[in-house]
Amino acid sequence: MFVDNVEIQVRAGHGGSGLASFRREKFLPFGGPDGGDGGRGGDIYLAVDSGLNSLASFKHKSLFKAGNGGAGGKNRMHGTNAADLVIKAPVGTAAYVKEKGCELIVADLQKDGQKVLLARGGRGGKGNVHYATATRKAPTIFQPGEEGQQCDIILKMQLVIDVCIIGFTNSGKSALLSELSSARPEVADYQFTTKVPVLGVVDDGGNKMTWAELPALVKGSGRGKGLGNRFLHHAGRALVIVYLLDAGSADLKADFEELRNEIKGFDAVLAQKAAIIAVNKSDVVDDAGGCDYIKERLLDTGLPRVMVSALERQGLDELILEVHGLAVEARNMASSYTKPEVVFRPKPVDRRDA
């Protein structure tokens, strides 16, 4: 199952209560206060697990609770600190909290090894040993443990990919990806065969890049037709977009414009990414002149154009070369601007007012 959007609830642990107690020993009538402090409640973190590639594991578990701190004991014994809870998510996951009707981003896991605090555990309360003064030698005061933070979190995952293939149904997206990589999506001549994004690694002999095909767009995807724009956000991190057209179509120019408009309507930034047009099924075009005519027809798109045939494995090397060239260029440009990491600092909560 491909899950890329889930809602979870996180509850950090409460701090353990401090203790009010007095030292009682034979021949020591006024032993004084000896109540220890409570232990810390467990924090909750969100961390990258590079073995995961969707949020499917959250489908059956949506409540995450860290343990509470132990209570303070006699003889100044400190309560046990609870263990932290680390929630694992795939790279490309962002976490949002809902506040006043808005979704505020609190974590954006962009690379392996990243770990971000989602909810802080409560501090343990102080035992009565802390309240003894010269005039108050037998304090019965102690602090209860602080409550742990709780919040509802929305996790959204965006695929971490280099190249994204976008096209209408039956243009051969799956056939192309399975010829280029070891991915084996179903290829069939009925419509909308592919219902979730499919990833494959394409090796050009020097560079390995992750390509993905998204389920087909239809005209009006923006208005929710077909699978709508449900998966288009996964193109957000791609370096290059491959517009895949079907050479057998009556009007390739119109097809391209429609695709482009769907993407623009979804996110204008997506439409400005490095892109290339691949016209698949070149084998159905009668002669080389036909291919030249198609390329000419798409000239004023301003994008590089490659004729390919997934069926007959034609033009694939040229396509890989062009796409990977664009991807390397885009990556070099992006590395001059690195997105700052989002750091979440939970606000301290004063429980005494509560």
Ligand SMILES: Nc1nc2c(ncn2[C@@H]2O[C@H](COP(=O)(O)OP(=O)(O)OP(=O)(O)O)[C@@H](O)[C@H]2O)c(=O)[nH]1
């Ligand atoms: N002649 C020819 N047929 C092709 C080529 N590539 C794919 N096809 C055929 O086109 C049909 C659709 O191919 P798919 O790869 O399933 O297309 P898709 O874009 O993934 O389609 P959906 O997943 O349904 O959106 C299948 O019958 C393929 O055999 C090609 O290069 N030449």
Ligand SMILES: [Mg+2]
């Ligand atoms: Mg498909």
